[in-house]
Amino acid sequence: MKRSAAPRTLRKSPTGIRGLDEITGGGLPAGRPTLLCGGAGCGKTLLAMEFLVRGATEFGEPGVFIAFEETGKELTENVASLGFDLNALVASKKLLLDYVYVDRSEFEETGEYDLEGLFIRLGYAIDSIKAKRVVLDTIEGLFAGLPNQGIVRAELRRLFRWLKEKGVTVVMTGERGDGTLTRYGLEEYVSDCVISLDHRVVDQVTTRRIRVVKYRGTTHGTNEYPFLIEKDGISIWPITSVQVEHTASHERIPTGIERLDTMLSGKGFYRGSSILLSGTAGTGKTSVAATFAEATCRRGERCLYFSFEESPSQIMRNMGTIGLNLQQWVSKGRLELQTVRPFSFGLETHLARKIQSITEFAPQVVIIDPISGLDTTGTPLEIKAALMRLLDWLKLKGITTMLTDLTMGGSALERTDAAISSLVDTWLVLRDLETNGERNRGLHILKSRAMGHSNQVREFVVTDTGIRLTDVYIGPSGMLTGSARVSQEARERAERVSLNEEAERQQLALECKRAALEGQIAALRAEFSAEETIIARTFSQDKLREASLALDQAEMGRSRKRDIVKSIASRSRRNVTGGALS
């Protein structure tokens, strides 16, 4: 933090307060005074104190707190609720609390004077702990306490010059005046950095906001940012500054409903995309969202589920009836259910708290059920802007977001109250299909960026083992759902059965035919073999006869003493016969 190290850029003194360094581009101007102004109870003292505590604990810069309104003991007690142990810091000489008491009624004033006593006190305090940071809370006490304002003003000017020479970073607080930043015009002494705090009540809901009014020599966030005072200090969520520069993931994550994955070109949602689930009351938005949450936890990822309507135990009980055991994931720390009533805070505070919870829990999937719960917290334009910031922020973090939105009966179904349809990547519409005197649920994908998705309306059935998407039946009067679908299914089953029977019958007939044919073949073959036998027998009888004939002839020739003819047996029968005749 040496001036010579960076001669051109303004040196900054990091506050360590979440978000404040972001909007001031690194902290407060080092070695210069900063004015922190705002109305009563807006958190000036707390912010100033956190600046010192963080400086002492995180940046090795001891600090002096000059309190004009509260004693050191009161201050210590007040900030103990934020987890700041001032006594320990004071004991280790990292912090010095000095209570400057000025009460007009306790002294007389006569003649000239100056505030050298204050300078000396301050200088002594700074030197005794080698302080780098000083808080004056609030120096306006001097105006109220000292009668001669001319002297006070002249001395204040001298004080700030002197503090600048000392090179300490000063934060001074000032009460908001009527139409001015501070009641006594402190801003005229501080030209470097002015931060305004605000605590506004709109529709009975208060929101704390912070704004950098001016910061000489540096760029800074100019908007009003909501801030929270939480158990561990102040957090500012400068989500208005979010840029659209997230990288789109190609990874896909299943929805938890098998056939819905199929509809989304077989793989489910893109990781880091935003999904809107809209529908009228009772169309099963929470069931789809809870199924998605359950699938997320089952994969070993974490899911943060914000609800505006049902308490965590109610959600778990309700989802238990459709076969989703959410309790096990809560116990394993993979699922967190948070229920906040919409009117508990203003829109900005809601958003800031959500972002804080998300930052702490670091989930892969965030579900907000329903965003229409935010309707009461602002105008549609405000809500859209806020949601846009939230979605951009979530995308930047690569967190997949599912928003449900309750569409009011009678209004256009494909319209969201928060008008955020253009912000989401995938939009699932759950709808009532009213046919044949019954209402059934249907689901279709209105849009899904970067994937070839199904264009069919599927019937959506909630069973005690989860959500099921069924086939689409198109009847003469349109899509068949509910009992019409069931009867259609039955009819088709019956048709299938009769078809089967027919096939079996034909098969049997064929078998019979084959058996008959084979019988015929066997008969023919038997006949043939009988014939063959007869022929063979005849042939052998002929041979016998021939042999006996030849024998007879030989006998005859012997008796007639005739010449012996050789090889007579090899001659043909005719020849033999001829021979016999000759």
Place this chain on the structure above:
Amino acid sequence: MKTATPSHEAKPAVPVPRAWELRLYVAGPTPKSLTAFRNLEKICEEHLAGRYQIEVIDLLKNPQLAQGDQILAVPTLVRKLPAPIRKIIGTLSNTERVLIGLDLRPHDPEPFTARKGERNG
């Protein structure tokens, strides 16, 4: 520290206790400091002859002492005794105001109105 000796008899308007312990806080030997001390000494001699003690504290030498008496402005006169503690800031140039501040004069019947008028003017 300096103890003044009585020079003549004074007639105090109200009965005063025996010991007066006064502290004058200054920051170095500035003209204001010196004026204040001279004025104080003069008033004490006139009204508290022989019954007072003035302790001059130079905050440049003893800065740690500023906290105890809640000193902001210099010069500041603090009446330690008699109790209660009273403070007067400035060079003590208006003797009447100093006497009122030290409780050496009975208060005006309507001190508030009078003082207010003075300040605004």
